[in-house]
Amino acid sequence: MSKTESEKEYWRWTESRYTNPDINWKDGDIISAGVDVGSVSTQAVIMVDGEIYCYSSMRTGSNSPDSATNAMDWALEGTGLTLDKIQYVVGTGYGRVNVPFAKRAITEIACHARGANFIYGPEIRTVLDMGGQDCKAIRCDNRGKVTAFLMNDKCAAGTGRGMEVFADLLQVHINDVGEMSLQVDKEPEPVSSTCVVFAKSEAVGLLRKGWPKEKVLAAYCSAMAHRIVTLLLRLGIEEKFAITGGIAKNIGVVKRIEEELKLKAPESSIDPQLAGAIGAALFAKALIEKEHKKA
Amino acid sequence: MITAGIDCGSKNTKVVILEGNNILSTASVLSGFDQEESAQQALNSALEKAGINREDIKHITATGAGMEAIFFANDNVTTVTSDGRGAFFFFPSARTIIDIGAEEGLVVKLDENGKVKDFGINEKCAAGAGAFIEAMSRALEIDIEKMGELSLKSTKQIPMNAQCTIFAESEVVSLIHQKTAKEDIIRAVHDAIADRNTSMVRQIGIEKEVALIGGVANNIGFVDAMNKNLGFEILIPKDVVSPEYVTALGAALVAQDKIGG
Numbered sequence: 001m002s003k004t005e006s007e008k009e010y011w012r013w014t015e016s017r018y019t020n021p022d023i024n025w026k027d028g029d030i031i032s033a034g035v036d037v038g039s040v041s042t043q044a045v046i047m048v049d050g051e052i053y054c055y056s057s058m059r060t061g062s063n064s065p066d067s068a069t070n071a072m073d074w075a076l077e078g079t080g081l082t083l084d085k086i087q088y089v090v091g092t093g094y095g096r097v098n099v100p101f102a103k104r105a106i107t108e109i110a111c112h113a114r115g116a117n118f119i120y121g122p123e124i125r126t127v128l129d130m131g132g133q134d135c136k137a138i139r140c141d142n143r144g145k146v147t148a149f150l151m152n153d154k155c156a157a158g159t160g161r162g163m164e165v166f167a168d169l170l171q172v173h174i175n176d177v178g179e180m181s182l183q184v185d186k187e188p189e190p191v192s193s194t195c196v197v198f199a200k201s202e203a204v205g206l207l208r209k210g211w212p213k214e215k216v217l218a219a220y221c222s223a224m225a226h227r228i229v230t231l232l233l234r235l236g237i238e239e240k241f242a243i244t245g246g247i248a249k250n251i252g253v254v255k256r257i258e259e260e261l262k263l264k265a266p267e268s269s270i271d272p273q274l275a276g277a278i279g280a281a282l283f284a285k286a287l288i289e290k291e292h293k294k295a
Numbered sequence: 296m297i298t299a300g301i302d303c304g305s306k307n308t309k310v311v312i313l314e315g316n317n318i319l320s321t322a323s324v325l326s327g328f329d330q331e332e333s334a335q336q337a338l339n340s341a342l343e344k345a346g347i348n349r350e351d352i353k354h355i356t357a358t359g360a361g362m363e364a365i366f367f368a369n370d371n372v373t374t375v376t377s378d379g380r381g382a383f384f385f386f387p388s389a390r391t392i393i394d395i396g397a398e399e400g401l402v403v404k405l406d407e408n409g410k411v412k413d414f415g416i417n418e419k420c421a422a423g424a425g426a427f428i429e430a431m432s433r434a435l436e437i438d439i440e441k442m443g444e445l446s447l448k449s450t451k452q453i454p455m456n457a458q459c460t461i462f463a464e465s466e467v468v469s470l471i472h473q474k475t476a477k478e479d480i481i482r483a484v485h486d487a488i489a490d491r492n493t494s495m496v497r498q499i500g501i502e503k504e505v506a507l508i509g510g511v512a513n514n515i516g517f518v519d520a521m522n523k524n525l526g527f528e529i530l531i532p533k534d535v536v537s538p539e540y541v542t543a544l545g546a547a548l549v550a551q552d553k554i555g556g
Contacts, residue, residue, distance in 0.1 A: 194420070198398060
C-alpha cells in the first residue's frame with residue numbers, strides 16, 4: 001500500500017544543515033570530517049582546526065554508502081569546500097564500514113564519548129547515547145576515552161525507533177512529542193509493556209478509555225525514561241552526566257530521566273545528535289596530526 | 296454432559312463445546328476491546344452451530360490472557376493447564392507442548408499422565424509470537440494466510456539480523472529495496488521466529504513427542520522451520536480441530552473435571 005499524500009508521516013523528524021559563518025576553511029591547517037551512519041539518521045560533520053565548520057543531519061536511506069555520500073554532499077553544499085580537500089574522514093555508527101571515502105572506521109561508542117567531551121566539556125564522566133535503534137550508557141575519562149559501556153541494541157524499547165512508532169500511532173509530530181508529554185497535571189502510570197509492539201496495543205487501549213494524547217505520551221515517555229535509567233544504573237553513574245543522540249532532543253524523556261536520577265544533564269547550543277560525527281571528526285583530526293608528526 | 300471452554304486470547308476468542316469426548320462445535324471471534332462481549336458472541340455462535348441452548352451447558356471454564364474478564368464463566372484456569380489438557384487429549388504421547396499465540400509463546404512439559412511438570416512463558420516480547428509474523432506480512436504487503444505456503448517456495452536461506460519486531464520491520468523493508476525475493480524474506484521471517492521459540496523450548500528441555508498448538512501452528516512455513524530446528528517432526532492437531540482451538544478444548548476438559556463428568 002503506498003501512502004496517500006494526505007497521510008502524514010509523523011515520525012519524520014526535520015533534517016538540517018549548517019555552516020559556521022565565522023570560519024573560512026581556506027585559513028585552516030587541518031580539515032577533518034566525521035560521518036556517523038546510524039540506523040535511522042546520518043550526520044556528516046566537517047571540522048577546521050578542531051572547530052565545527054559545517055554539518056548535515058539527515059535520514060539514513062536503505063543504502064548505507066549512499067547515505068554517507070548524500071550527507072557529505074549536503075554538508076559541503078555552498079561552502080566551496082570539496083571532499084578531496086578534506087584530509088581525513090572517519091566513519092562511525094551502525095553503517096561505519098560503508099562510508100566509501102572514509103580512511104578509517106571507529107565505533108560509535110568511542111565517538112560519542114569523544115563528542116560529548118567536546119560538546120559538554122572534559123568533566124563529563126557518563127554519557128547516555130540515545131539513538132535510533134540502540135541505547136548506550138558509556139563511562140569515559142577527562143579526554144573522552146571510554147572506560148566502560150553497556151548497550152541495548154536488541155530491542156526497540158528505549159530507542160528512537162520506538163518513539164517514532166508512537167508518534168505515528170498518536171499522529172503527533174516526532175518533534176512535538178516531548179513537549180506534549182509534559183502537558184499533564186499529574187504523571188500517569190507508565191505504559192507497562194516493554195515490547196513496543198505490545199505497548200502500542202496498550203496505548204490503543206488507553207486511548208479507547210478516553211485518555212488524551214498528552215497523557216498517553218506521558219505514560220510512554222516515562223516508561224522509556226525508566227527503561228533507560230535501568231541501563232544507566234547497571235553501568236553506574238559518575239558525574240557529570242550528559243545525554244547525546246536524537247532522543248536527547250525529546251524533552252519529555254530527558255526531563256523524566258533527570259527526575260528519576262535526580263541529576264541534571266547540561267545543555268549546549270550544539271545539536272546532541274551530532275555527537276558521534278563530531279567525535280569521529282576529532283579522531284580524524286588526531287590521525288592527521290599523527291601523520292604529520294611521522295612526516 | 297456438555298461443557299464449554301472459552302480461550303480469551305489477545306487476538307481471538309475461541310470457544311469449544313464438548314460432550315464427553317465429542318467436540319460438538321467451535322467458534323472464534325476477534326477479541327476486540329470488550330472481551331466479555333466477544334466471548335459472548337463466540338459462545339452464541341458455537342451454541343448455534345451445535346444446535347443446543349445455553350442451558351444445555353453445565354459448566355463453562357475460561358482460560359487465556361483475558362480470562363478474568365469473562366464474568367459469565369463458572370470459573371477459570373491458567374493457559375498452561377488448558378494447553379496441557381488439550382494437547383494431551385489429542386496426543387497422549389506428547390511430553391512437550393508448544394503454544395504460539397498472537398502475543399504469547401508458551402512451553403509446557405507433561406508427565407506420562409498429562410500432568411504439568413514445568414512450563415515457560417514469553418509474554419514480554421513480540422519477537423517469538425504471531426504478532427511478529429503479522430508485522431512482517433504487513434511490511435511485505437502479503438496476506439498473512441499466504442505466508443506459510445510462499446515461504447516453502449524459497450530457494451535461498453538468508454539471515455535475519457534483527458531480533459526485535461520493530462527493527463525486523465526495517466530490515467524487511469531494506470531487503471525488499473535490495474530486491475530480495477519475497478519468498479526468501481518470508482522464510483527468513485519464519486526461521487527467525489522458529490529460532491526464538493526453539494531457544495525458549497530448549498531452556499525448559501525438549502522431551503519427545505513435541506506437539507505444537509496455537510494459531511501460529513496453522514502456518515506451514517513456521518512448522519517447517521520448527522521441524523528443521525528440532526530435527527524431527529512435531530505433532531500438530533489437524534483432523535478434529537485446528538490448533539488454535541486446543542487451549543479452549545483444554546478448558547472444556549477442565550470444566551468436565553469440575554462437575555465430575
